[in-house]
Amino acid sequence: MLVSSSQVRRSIPSVDALLKTAHFARLTSEFGRPQVVACLRELLADQRRRLSQADAAAVPDEETLAAECGERLAAAARPSLRPVFNLTGTVLHTNLGRALYPQEAIDAATQAMARPVNLEYDLDGAGRGERDAHVEARLLKLTGAQAAVVVNNNAAAVYLALNTVAAGREVLVSRGELVEIGGSFRIPDIMASSGCQLREVGTTNRTHARDYESSINERTAAIMKVHTSNYEVRGFTAAVPAAQLAAVAHAKGLPMIEDLGCGMLVDLEGFGLPHEPTPSESLAAGVDLVSFSGDKLLGGPQCGIVVGRKDLIERLRRNPMKRALRLDKVRLAALEAVLTLYDDPEKLRIQLPTLRLLTRTATDVQAQAQRLLAATQQALDGLAKVDVAACASQIGSGALPVETLPSAALRLSPQAGGPSEEALAAAFRALPVPVIGRIHEQALWFDLRCLEPSQEAEFTAQLSQVACSRALG
């Protein structure tokens, strides 16, 4: 005998009755009553809708309802910002949060979060202190600058420098340096928003000292040099070295500003890596203000640092926008801890995750890939062919764009009739700790450079879940 849908609908249990059952009591204690009630109402409404469409569908029992409710609540409770495995091969990946804090910085940041700190309090004089003072002395030692300020990021640093030194006036920049970094930072746009007028000098591939000299007029406030960090102009090119440009600026009594982008504090060649310009080199060449990021090669928290001439830095500090762009106590604590590591280069190479990952040898990564090969092959049996392949890692965040580091990857190649490389990538992204790789030559590549050996067990433990992923259909 057929049961009418209205009869079935009447058999849907009430929210109150369900909440009294043991299954729902467990949910209530985990997620709180209001969340469970709201979710249950939603679920029962879905049931009623379904019943009105398909006659005589069965009402799920309370256990099934509780399981569905539990799944929905767990999904809603899951944080939006979550850890992932960065196996893209790009060490400083802007979309994956750039540099990782060393343990010393994590400890310092945690302290600053949990306890009152002398952020702007002078413990000697019991008076008001300056927050940047906690890192300034170390920055001066590392760069040879007279003074330093720290702000939210390098974009803020460039903004503050331009707004302070050149608002309402002109700044000369080479046409070859009007760069865009990561879509949202463009030199012409930051110029405009900081209130100065961009005056383009020279051509895309060649700019000479005379181009700058002939563009200087009574409205000129500064000359700016931008490190073309994410591309390289090759062939028939000419750019004016910082020292010569500083001389041109100083001859007219103008300051010279440089946006260095990465600004590694020490010479990377000492670690077997390609050379990246340092702030001390710029200052030695006569640049008056140099800005760079804290979370690129420096390996610290997100921040922007400006070092340079004391009188100019003083003006930056007095700019009302400094307050809006200033660094919070947590990142200041982390930055101080990171800068302290720079006292000892050997310790730095081991303790600073950015350098530790960048200096891993291809042989080391290759051995790791071999270690993980069998477990990965087993987990993907019948889904994809897995082998170890040589690849090239990138530093990322615009540093040394044309230099790569030899590395090794687990390469997942689709099999006939099996999931595509895109479906495989989606399945790995859907894991509890999403694994982010790179699609290249019809395969999914997991460059293991950024998989710390201590995380291998966590990586392999979730591999068995790939085969049952919804992403594989």
Ligand SMILES: *Cc1c(COP(=O)(O)O)cnc(C)c1O
């Ligand atoms: C990365 C970069 C920036 C932006 O720095 P953020 O710290 O991301 O704000 C600006 N200029 C150059 C040359 C860069 O490389």
